[in-house]
Amino acid sequence: MRNPAFTRRMVTSLTVAGCLIPLAFVAYRTLTGTLGANPISNLTNRTGLWSLRLLLATLAVTPLRRLSGWTWLMPARRILGLFAFFYGLLHLVVYLALNQAFSATLILGDLSRPFIIAGYLSFTLMVPLAATSTMGAMRALGPRWQLLHRLIYAVAILAVLHYLLLVKIDFQPPEAYGALLVLLLSYRIGASLRRRIAGPVSRHAQTRTTQTSGQSPQRSD
Numbered sequence: 001m002r003n004p005a006f007t008r009r010m011v012t013s014l015t016v017a018g019c020l021i022p023l024a025f026v027a028y029r030t031l032t033g034t035l036g037a038n039p040i041s042n043l044t045n046r047t048g049l050w051s052l053r054l055l056l057a058t059l060a061v062t063p064l065r066r067l068s069g070w071t072w073l074m075p076a077r078r079i080l081g082l083f084a085f086f087y088g089l090l091h092l093v094v095y096l097a098l099n100q101a102f103s104a105t106l107i108l109g110d111l112s113r114p115f116i117i118a119g120y121l122s123f124t125l126m127v128p129l130a131a132t133s134t135m136g137a138m139r140a141l142g143p144r145w146q147l148l149h150r151l152i153y154a155v156a157i158l159a160v161l162h163y164l165l166l167v168k169i170d171f172q173p174p175e176a177y178g179a180l181l182v183l184l185l186s187y188r189i190g191a192s193l194r195r196r197i198a199g200p201v202s203r204h205a206q207t208r209t210t211q212t213s214g215q216s217p218q219r220s221d
């Protein structure tokens with residue numbers, strides 16, 4: 001890329017604009033009263049679905065970058081993750097305010113449903129990820145940041161479980177999201193295993209090259 005700062009700004013702006021489209025769509029349908037026969041359920045489902053979709057999109061960025069070499073994709077990852085959190089928060093607010101009318105009895109009573117517990121757990125684990133998404137937090141946490149952000153896999157597993165547990169008739173959509181998640185997880189595990197296996201060999205090879213050429217070793221990322 002000729003101008004990395006310009007590319008970064010473009011990717012960031014386009015991702016933000018893209019992530020706002022579902023919100024604009026939902027707002028339009030709400031304001032025009034075209035959310036269908038069951039608008040509250042429609043609103044709950046749409047916000048939940050977008051949270052899950054953006055979560056999976058966040059997880060897809062690194063494999064896509066590695067397979068395609070499109071390094072310019074990277075700034076999109078943080079934005080996608082933050083919007084997954086934003087739609088999750090909206091989903092929770094719609095559920096608490098419109099489905100349960102902020103009634104403590106209704107909210108606590110619903111905790112007997114396993115899919116509700118999976119939803120709360122998934123959202124709760126998203127909070128530290130969103131809170132530490134800044135460069136400052138990344139610098140402050142150092143290597144622990146990466147470790148903490150592996151929580152995104154638990155978030156996604158719980159979100160798919162939440163979806164699987166709540167459907168009663170058509171299992172195909174949650175199964176499709178589950179299959180995509182398995183694919184992304186398999187890629188991640190495969191890449192990590194390959195790095196572990198290649199690590200000592202490449203380090204050994206690098207040491208040999210360094211010894212014979214007299215050069216200093218370099219990082220291969």
Ligand code: HEM
Pocket residue numbers: 041044045046047048049051052055088091092095099116118119120121122123124159162163166
């Ligand atoms: C914060 C706690 C959460 C609560 C209390 C909650 C609650 C609900 C409820 C009541 C429904 C509608 C169920 C029905 O139609 O019978 C729903 C649907 C859904 N939720 Fe959640 N949820 C939570 C978190 C999440 C999170 C974090 C995600 C995704 C990352 C998510 C994704 C979904 C999806 C995909 C659906 C189904 C959409 C559809 O059927 O089209 N939820 N949730």
